[in-house]
Every structure is written in C-alpha cells, then in structure tokens.
Amino acid sequence: MAIQKYLANYPPAVLAQVQALVDKNRLAEVLLSRYPTTHSITNDHDLRQYVVDIKNQYMQKSAPLSKVIYDSKLHVIHNALGLHSYVSRVQGGKLKSKNEVRIGAVFKKAPEDFLNMIVVHELAHLKEKQHNKAFYRLCHHMQPNYHQLEFDMRLYLIQLDLFGSIYAA
Template structure:
C-alpha cells in the first residue's frame, strides 16, 4: 500500500475502496465528476486577494496576513501542502511580526474546493497554532465540508502521484 502515502491513518475499509478505484483506473474519473470546476487563481496576487476575502469574512479580528504566495518548494522540503509562518524582524527599536501563508504550487491546477481547503487550514493557524479540537472547529466554521475536502484532496494527491509514476 505504498501508493496510499497521503491516506495513512484512515480505516482499512476506506483504503480498500480507494485501492479498488485505483485498480480499476477510476480514481481520476471519480474525482473529476465530484470536482469538475478548476479555478483561475494562478498568480500570487490573485491568491492573496482570495485569502484576504476569506479572512475578512471569517477572521476579521485575527492578525493581518502580509504575504500569500504559491511556493514550489513546499511539498519537497516540508512534506506539507501549505505553510503559515510568522516572520519577526527588528525595525528600529521595535519588533515587527508579519504573517505569511505559502501554498504548494500543485494547487494552481487543483479544483477550487481543494485550494479553499488549504487556505482555510492555513488561515485557521492565525488563531490556533496546534491541530487541536478548536483548530478543526474553526476550519469547519469557515468551510463546513472541511473534513470531506481534506480527504478528497488526499485522494487527488494520490491520483497525481500515481500519474507521475507512470
């Protein structure tokens, strides 16, 4: 089950269903049916605006996000899909903290719902640093289908990994 790297920790019964779809060469077809729409958020500027709109809708009182960008090195270096970082700098006699969100470049070509899930996840880190119950409640507040989208994103990444192997 090396092909199911992104799905570790899920129940065996679910993994068996995914394996069946892979063996029947239908995983991509199923995902395409479920998520037919792509998006046009392909530039860092568009991603920043997309993220700011979501932040303004759900997290008005959270710390500002100073930078949002696609990052081609994220997946390789950190085994992550997105990163939220706080960069602290001394300017004059003051300490300035700036929040940055980086999203793996692979999401430029992902269905919009998967990009939304990643942005929601990274925005939730503005309020909750750890992946605890409060963190996931906040994710579900911003995106009610968060857990389904997270699973489906993992399926999509599995499909991509299989395509790249061929």
C-alpha cells in the same frame, strides 16, 4: 505506495476502498464527477486577494498577512496543505510580526474547493498554531465541508502521484 503516503492514518476499510478505485483505474472518474473544473486563480496577486477575502469574511480581527504566494518549493508530502509561517522580529525597539501563507504550486490547477480548504487550513493557523480540536472547529466554521474536502484532496494527490493530472493543461 501513494495511498499509504497520503492516507496513512485512515482506517483499513477506507484504504481498501481507495485501493479498489486505483486498481480499477476509477479514481480520476470519481474526482471528476465531484470536481469537474479547476479554479482560475493562477498568480500570486489573485491568490492574495482570494485569501484576504476569506480572511476578511471570517477573521477580520486577526493579524494581517504580509505575504501570500504559490510556492513551487513546498514538498507536497510534508506540507500538503501549504505552509503558514509567523516571524517575530525586534525592529528599533518595536516587536514586528509577519504572517505568511504559502500554497503548494501543485494547487494552481486544482478544483477551487481544494484551494479553499487549503486556505481555510492556513488561515486557521493565525489563531490556532496546533492541529487541535479548536483548530478543526475553526476550519469547520469557515468551511463546513472541511473534512470531506481534505479527504478528497488527498485522493487528488494520490491521482497526481500515480497517474498525473486529470485536468487539461
């Protein structure tokens, strides 16, 4: 069931409310009332600029990003928020590191708030590798509405899984 897949660790009362929205076919209506439009960041170049702008606003001193792309190969269930990878290599006696951010291509046609939340999540991994209190404090610092956006993004994924997109192509 799609609800369990995306909201596995949420309380039964929340699951029941979401199930009621699904049963009444009102999930799209709720999402559209909160997020009526999608963003216009549809290519890797614009995505990189968007991510770098957020990084420069909140994390100027963190390591640079070597790659920022939409990735159609990301499996949304396992990497719903994208993927951040850190690679270290010894190159001619020097230690080189690369930070990459990959955002699931499914978010090309999503509300900007969801894209922002995903970017904030992945950028937070530049400083905090684990999902711990410090990680979520950093996410909240960059996006004060982080937790609500993460929940709503999960509702959006349920909508996509069960009924398809709510936005015109």
